[in-house]
Amino acid sequence: MQVYKFGGASVKDADAIKNVAAIVSAATQPLVVVVSAMGKTTNGLEAVVNAGFYKNGDSKSLLDAVIKFHQDILQQLFEATDDVFTKVNNFWVEIAWALEEEPRSYGFLYDQIVSIGELVATTIIAAYLNRQGTATQWLDARSLIFTDNNYRQAQIQWPQTVLQINQIIAPVCNQNKVALTQGFIGGTSENYTTTLGREGSDYTAAIIAYCLDAQSVTIWKDVSGVLNADPKFFSDAQKLEQLSYHDAIELTYYGATVIHPKTIKPLENKGIPLYVKSFVKPEGVGTVIGKDLQTKPFIPSYIFKSNQVLISIGSKDFSFIAEAGLSHLFGLFAAAGVKINLMQNSAISFSVCVDDDAFALPALLESLKADYRVLFNNGLVLYTIRHYNQFTIDKLLQKGTLILEQRSRNTAQLIMYPNAD
Numbered sequence: 001m002q003v004y005k006f007g008g009a010s011v012k013d014a015d016a017i018k019n020v021a022a023i024v025s026a027a028t029q030p031l032v033v034v035v036s037a038m039g040k041t042t043n044g045l046e047a048v049v050n051a052g053f054y055k056n057g058d059s060k061s062l063l064d065a066v067i068k069f070h071q072d073i074l075q076q077l078f079e080a081t082d083d084v085f086t087k088v089n090n091f092w093v094e095i096a097w098a099l100e101e102e103p104r105s106y107g108f109l110y111d112q113i114v115s116i117g118e119l120v121a122t123t124i125i126a127a128y129l130n131r132q133g134t135a136t137q138w139l140d141a142r143s144l145i146f147t148d149n150n151y152r153q154a155q156i157q158w159p160q161t162v163l164q165i166n167q168i169i170a171p172v173c174n175q176n177k178v179a180l181t182q183g184f185i186g187g188t189s190e191n192y193t194t195t196l197g198r199e200g201s202d203y204t205a206a207i208i209a210y211c212l213d214a215q216s217v218t219i220w221k222d223v224s225g226v227l228n229a230d231p232k233f234f235s236d237a238q239k240l241e242q243l244s245y246h247d248a249i250e251l252t253y254y255g256a257t258v259i260h261p262k263t264i265k266p267l268e269n270k271g272i273p274l275y276v277k278s279f280v281k282p283e284g285v286g287t288v289i290g291k292d293l294q295t296k297p298f299i300p301s302y303i304f305k306s307n308q309v310l311i312s313i314g315s316k317d318f319s320f321i322a323e324a325g326l327s328h329l330f331g332l333f334a335a336a337g338v339k340i341n342l343m344q345n346s347a348i349s350f351s352v353c354v355d356d357d358a359f360a361l362p363a364l365l366e367s368l369k370a371d372y373r374v375l376f377n378n379g380l381v382l383y384t385i386r387h388y389n390q391f392t393i394d395k396l397l398q399k400g401t402l403i404l405e406q407r408s409r410n411t412a413q414l415i416m417y418p419n420a421d
Ligand code: ASP
Pocket: 007, 008, 036, 037, 042, 043, 117, 183, 184, 197, 198, 199, 200, 201, 202
């Protein structure tokens, strides 16, 4: 059993879908295929949710743009009489209904609407595969992936998920059909739709692989594999042939966007290898991440995070920020849902670097100010170098003014004000 995952870029237009169909039909079965929403659909549907919830935009015309994008692709792939048009249309109607109802919460509305991107994409691709002669069973991930009702960041309910995935997917594979389902989405015990966090389709592929004891997972990307830097920022980025699970989880944790950070744990726990390959050059070897593999070539990897804020939290009366204070502070960060990218403490202050999140940060700063002196700098960049050496650090130091530096045995992190260019 293999699991393939195709992200938005791999299904962004009619030609891309044809390419995916070619890769799937050439694969050895049994095969489970996980697909996310097409192109920039998730961003488009997020805009629909925001306009609908905050009543600050025209959700109808925003939705029409998303529908038109899909309609154009459908017309290129199918005859007008194909029943895929009705199936897709029924999903758009669900969005219109969701917008009419009084929402329970922002997160609830978000998940009911944004998930439609994946449901539509998989409906189109399953129909296309079947039309091309690759027998495919469309499966609703909301019956496979059980979650709690923590909307937008739903947590997996593992025992039920293991059970459902085995019960539903095994018979499909026994019929020699490709099992095709949505990434990123799940369902609650009350049958509401949830999402697992942006870019969460990789995680879905890993969950399914874990539950089925798959032989491997392949994530198909628009790059040749895992690179040691984002080619958008580093012109001399190099491909890594193989990576240890440890390096992979650290790189994704620090912000490498090539794989969703939650993907590695389920795979590591079962020793399932993860291949990252190019859907443009499917015959290429890509990168393999797996058990007993050492990172090769063993070169420094760079992660670049812009839009960072450094918050310095100090006691108001010169008292130490000791263990009790830190425990209180971590509680405030957890409650606000703000992830700490780097932290450092001294006698009377605690500094943290976080993403500049317009939603979560103002509330956190308010709650901090109640008990502490709070200063912050924004417009910063956080560089992380895994397997650094002095040369790599010196090179980065030319890119701006250093604010804070931290090194462990394997990882160096630099917070900098970027040079104006
Ligand atoms: N479509 C979702 C997103 O864009 C999930 C994914 O792409 O993995 O975040």
